[in-house]
Amino acid sequence: MPEPRLWIPGPTHVRAEILAACARPMIGHRGTKMKELISSIDGRLKMLFGTEQHVLVLTASGSAAWEAAIRCGVLERWCVATNGAFSERWAHTGHDCGKQTIRVEHEWGDGLHPKALADFIHVNKSVEGLAFVQNETSTGAFSDVGSIAHAVKKAAPESLIFVDCVSSLGGAPFEFDNWGVDIAVASSQKCLALPPGLAVVAMSDRYLERARSIPYRGYYLDLVRAHEDWQKHQTPATPAVGLFHALDEQLKAIQHEGLVSRHQRHQEMSDIVNEWANSRGFNNFVQEKHRSPTTACRRGEGLDTATFVKHLKFLGHEISDGYGKLKGQTFRIGHMGDHTLGQLKALLACSDSVLKEMGR
Ligand SMILES: Cc1ncc(COP(=O)(O)O)c(C=O)c1O
Known part of the structure; x- marks a missing residue:
């Protein structure tokens, strides 16, 4: 059957052409072809996120990108707006990374309320950032990233904005630069229609500056190191080369579809x-x-x-x-x-x- x-x-579902791209002959990950591949992905991924700032790809699932975002972006204290299973898990991940994690709880199924979040941040200015999920996959609640980011930044301009667009990037508009997002993460196996195994990340200059000041960011998930390598069209460790081929192929198809x-x-x-x-x-x-x-x-x-x-x-x-x-x-x-x-x-x-x- x-x-x-x-x-x-x-x-x-993954199209046959994409599965075929995964199975292309292997190339060395430090060679010219890999550099060309990363360069091609870089420009197209920026288009997808709506940014002229920084993007990169991790050979890892979205949960690893969550963890990277926390370890590199939070020194002590952050808050997470929860409205379903995934936002709750992201909050839990913050706790597991040793960060004081304050939840701004919403009902499961509720979309997030920009004003409530801005009011919270206004009286809790010591939090370093606010994280939330654009599309809560457990409930199908879709929140307005632009309005939330705008309201929160007005209330606390220093606050970083962390967004999970794991199950929406490529299926719904995302305007990283216009909305003033600082870090956004997504997984390959959702709207990008790729096999699982890659996480795509966009970062602002501000986020990277903050990350450089945070000690003990680890190795594999250190976004500062990954960013430095990415600028040379390299990755710190051996990437999933087949999935990179598939990502490039799919980004071209997305560009073609518009x-x-x-x-x-x-x-x-x-x-x-x-x-x-x-x-x-x-x-x-x-x-x-x-x-x-x-x-x-x-x-x-x-x-x-x-x-x-x-x-x-x-x-x-x-x-x-x-x-x-x-x-x-x-x-x-x-x-x-x-x-x-x-x-x-x-x-x-x-x-x-x-x-x-x-x-x-
Ligand atoms: C909204 C959301 N965030 C994060 C995750 C975790 O992503 P991954 O399974 O790629 O680690 C999922 C997985 O379904 C998700 O739907």
């Missing part, structure tokens, strides 16, 4: 799922204004979500049950990456036949 098409919110068109396609996928789910009585877990362009999280409303997911998989489409404490209550569709509207409609038609079988 062929593998089902992946509609889980990462890893998502960022605006790519974001538009994601929004259309979200609209189609929204209409389908509403008409079947599966309410959104989040308010309409926080609806994600990349991840649907719908209340099961009496549906046995595990059986629904299992039967769909048997028919060739893999979606997800709810995440963490939402398991059994919600199901999630990751409409991210390279899926077409036609493929999405096929998934929804298949879902309807499973629901009919299940007596809905």
Whole structure:
């Protein structure tokens, strides 16, 4: 039986051309070809993040980039706005790195409130930065990075802005420079539709300056060292060369599709799922204004979500049950990456036949 098409919110479906790029003949990671590859990735990644400042790639998953962002950007104290499983885990990572981590808690499913965050930062000026997740993959809550960054910087101009765009970069607009973000991290296996194993990072001059002043940043995840090497189109350790080839190939494809068109396609996928789910009585877990362009999280409303997911998989489409404490209550569709509207409609038609079988 062929593998089902992946509609889980990462890893998502990877096109055959990208898998082929991973399998290209190996090249030496200190040679000219690797330098050319990194140079090509650099320019295109800057376009994707919307920055003229600094980007780099880590051979690691997004969680490692979280950790790097903390270890290199926080000396003692930071705060994390939590509204779901991943933001809570990022906060936990801060604690595990020995940093005093203050949570600004929001309900699961809530989008983040810029004013509440700005007010918090205003009275807690000793925090070195605020971290939050643009697209909470556990709930499908999408937050307005630009408004949050703007409000927080107004309240505390020294504060660094840390953003997780792990499940949104490449599927939703990101304006690193315009929004005044200081560090943003994303994983390869989400909207970039690559295999897992790479994290992409954007950093501001301000972030790097702060990082240089922070001792004991480690080796593998030291973003200052990684940045110095990246400027020479090198990496501190042996990178996942095959994945770098795939990233370059995919960034070229994204450029060819056009960022605006790519974001538009994601929004259309979200609209189609929204209409389908509403008409079947599966309410959104989040308010309409926080609806994600990349991840649907719908209340099961009496549906046995595990059986629904299992039967769909048997028919060739893999979606997800709810995440963490939402398991059994919600199901999630990751409409991210390279899926077409036609493929999405096929998934929804298949879902309807499973629901009919299940007596809905
Ligand atoms: C929003 C978000 N942040 C971070 C992570 C962790 O990323 P990774 O699994 O690449 O370490 C995930 C994974 O699903 C995620 O959805």
